[in-house]
Amino acid sequence: xxxxxxxxxxxxxxxxxxxxxxxxxxxxxxxxxxxxxxxxxxxxxxxxxxxxxxxxxxxxxxxxxxxxxxxxxxxxxxxxxxxxxxxxxxxxxxxxxxxxxxxxxxxxxxxxxxxxxxxxxxxxxxxxxxxxxxxxxxxxxxxxxxxxxxxxxxxxxxxxxxxxxxxxxxxxxxxxxxxxxxxxxxxxxxxxxxxxxxxxxxxxxxxxxxxxxxxxxxxxxxxxxxxxxxxxxxxxxxxxxxxxxxxxxxxxxxxxxxxxxxxxxxxxxxxxxxxxxxxxxxxxxxxxxxxxxxxxxxxxxxxxxxxxxxxxxxxxxxxxxxxxxxxxxxxxxxxxxxxxxxxxxxxxxxxxxxxxxxxxxxxxxxxxxxxxxxxxxxxxxxxxxxxxxxxxxxxxxxxxxxxxxxxxxxxxxxxxxxxxxxxxxxxxxxxxxxxxxxxxxxxxxxxxxxxxxxxxxxxxxxxxxxxxxxxxxxxxxxxxxxxxxxxxxxxxxxxxxxxxxxxxxxxxxxxxxxxxxxxx
Ligand SMILES: Nc1ncnc2c1ncn2[C@@H]1O[C@H](COP(=O)(O)OP(=O)(O)OP(=O)(O)O)[C@@H](O)[C@H]1O
Ligand SMILES: O=c1[nH]c(=O)c2[nH+]cn([C@@H]3O[C@H](COP(=O)(O)O)[C@@H](O)[C@H]3O)c2[nH]1
Ligand SMILES: NC(=O)CC[C@H](N)C(=O)O
Ligand SMILES: [Mg+2]
Numbered sequence: 001x002x003x004x005x006x007x008x009x010x011x012x013x014x015x016x017x018x019x020x021x022x023x024x025x026x027x028x029x030x031x032x033x034x035x036x037x038x039x040x041x042x043x044x045x046x047x048x049x050x051x052x053x054x055x056x057x058x059x060x061x062x063x064x065x066x067x068x069x070x071x072x073x074x075x076x077x078x079x080x081x082x083x084x085x086x087x088x089x090x091x092x093x094x095x096x097x098x099x100x101x102x103x104x105x106x107x108x109x110x111x112x113x114x115x116x117x118x119x120x121x122x123x124x125x126x127x128x129x130x131x132x133x134x135x136x137x138x139x140x141x142x143x144x145x146x147x148x149x150x151x152x153x154x155x156x157x158x159x160x161x162x163x164x165x166x167x168x169x170x171x172x173x174x175x176x177x178x179x180x181x182x183x184x185x186x187x188x189x190x191x192x193x194x195x196x197x198x199x200x201x202x203x204x205x206x207x208x209x210x211x212x213x214x215x216x217x218x219x220x221x222x223x224x225x226x227x228x229x230x231x232x233x234x235x236x237x238x239x240x241x242x243x244x245x246x247x248x249x250x251x252x253x254x255x256x257x258x259x260x261x262x263x264x265x266x267x268x269x270x271x272x273x274x275x276x277x278x279x280x281x282x283x284x285x286x287x288x289x290x291x292x293x294x295x296x297x298x299x300x301x302x303x304x305x306x307x308x309x310x311x312x313x314x315x316x317x318x319x320x321x322x323x324x325x326x327x328x329x330x331x332x333x334x335x336x337x338x339x340x341x342x343x344x345x346x347x348x349x350x351x352x353x354x355x356x357x358x359x360x361x362x363x364x365x366x367x368x369x370x371x372x373x374x375x376x377x378x379x380x381x382x383x384x385x386x387x388x389x390x391x392x393x394x395x396x397x398x399x400x401x402x403x404x405x406x407x408x409x410x411x412x413x414x415x416x417x418x419x420x421x422x423x424x425x426x427x428x429x430x431x432x433x434x435x436x437x438x439x440x441x442x443x444x445x446x447x448x449x450x451x452x453x454x455x456x457x458x459x460x461x462x463x464x465x466x467x468x469x470x471x472x473x474x475x476x477x478x479x480x481x482x483x484x485x486x487x488x489x490x491x492x493x494x495x496x497x498x499x500x501x502x503x504x505x506x507x508x509x510x511x512x513x514x515x516x517x518x519x520x
Pocket of ligand 2: 397398399400401441475512515516517518519520
């Protein structure tokens with residue numbers, strides 16, 4: 001059992017970052033909504049609790065409180081922003097609107113020699129007080145301390161910028177230590193989880209492998225498991241993990257829906273079936289997918305058809321295995337957090353993400369999701385620890401609907417063939433120029449419009465391809481990559497020369513938001 005930290009989410013945009021910072025310290029943590037029950041908090045048995053920020057004000061949203069058990073079970077608590085404010089108000093202090101919002105960089109002075117800030121400073125002032133560069137985002141502030149608390153940091157606009165009751169190990173900060181703009185934030189989180197809560201570095205991937213294998217074996221017993229293997233990072237890591245855990249009880253189903261990248265099928269069979277000895281069934285469902293997509297131009301309709309046909313294929317394959325009781329999936333922690341967020345119904349549905357989630361009852365399989373607790377970079381580390389090659393583990397993500405959402409409008413086989421070749425050239429050149437690992441995702445998009453060109457001495461009237469390359473940490477927001485013009489020029493040249501049917505290449509310079517990463 002790992003020692004663990006409980007993070008209670010009050011709706012901050014950056015709650016996931018708190019979890020990332022804690023995991024970076026090799027300490028296990030989970031995010032749960034702020035309104036879990038007292039029993040939940042007790043049974044979770046955390047070594048410490050972190051209360052996140054959030055958009056509300058404690059004097060308005062009076063029901064947005066931490067469960068009282070948080071302050072009763074005798075473990076350290078760290079309140080961040082709203083988390084600080086609710087701690088103050090729940091323990092008898094006072095929170096008021098400060099009239100003016102403090103947003104962005106701030107300098108604060110550490111005081112009172114607290115365990116949270118001891119020897120952590122960016123510089124010191126004339127009197128020898130430590131000064132810290134932090135990032136703030138608030139309009140309310142604590143104006144009266146609860147009993148037992150002292151001020152541990154302040155500045156002019158926020159005299160109580162941090163507070164603590166060191167006997168009970170309750171700490172609270174008005175700024176955000178989880179964002180990188182708070183220069184020493186990482187050290188503060190480290191201080192809290194290691195020294196104040198007493199957690200060791202017991203969460204690391206090499207050790208996790210053995211643990212995950214044991215867990216899968218205990219869960220599955222002698223049943224058979226099927227896994228949709230896409231060649232993407234998540235399902236590949238699940239395949240490697242399950243193969244180690246249960247060997248021949250695993251059957252992977254690799255569906256060629258006609259919307260895959262160039263040589264994807266060959267790559268998957270080569271890697272998994274031939275090198276790793278994994279049982280892989282290669283299903284050529286190109287006709288089935290193309291047939292159902294014919295004449296369909298609406299992006300959402302296309303996504304739904306592709307999702308439905310995947311389920312059809314899995315269902316047909318599962319029916320052929322007499323003892324298959326489990327369907328494994330590459331669900332990762334951000335998927336879990338995001339779908340929990342989506343359940344509240346506050347978020348807009350921008351795109352229906354394909355997954356094998358909406359499975360019909362008739363499939364009669366239990367879900368096996370061994371990556372549910374991991375962030376993408378942890379999944380990658382796990383893949384490396386399991387012996388998968390670097391190129392596979394560090395591939396860019398590829399969406400389930402594949403080229404289906406990168407061919408705008410109606411999907412046709414000819415278009416897919418052109419796009420596959422253009423995309424492969426782009427990726428080749430990115431790798432050759434050492435740009436692949438500097439971008440988070442890069443691909444080509446097929447635009448079903450024709451424009452006039454001249455090649456040799458003849459007129460051409462052919463299709464357009466757009467190149468997209470983005471840099472992002474979490475795929476929720478993204479910047480377009482500032483690829484060198486010479487690289488873009490070379491890619492454009494090669495595509496137009498080598499892919500007959502394309503006579504124009506453009507580069508997408510839209511950020512997310514307002515654009516999304518994929519075009520559909
Ligand atoms: N062509 C395919 N054949 C079989 N299963 C697939 C295929 N495409 C997607 N899937 C299933 O759908 C799941 C979701 O796809 P998703 O793209 O999110 O993950 P991934 O492909 O494993 O990893 P990555 O995010 O790196 O692309 C996969 O884990 C896999 O189980
Ligand atoms: O597995 C997936 N099934 C999907 O239906 C899907 N749609 C988008 N994506 C990927 O999600 C990230 C964000 O994409 P967007 O900015 O286009 O929403 C990017 O990495 C996209 O490639 C998908 N992945
Ligand atoms: N980011 C936050 O947690 C903000 C908390 C509170 N709503 C304020 O403005 O002070
Ligand atoms: Mg994928």
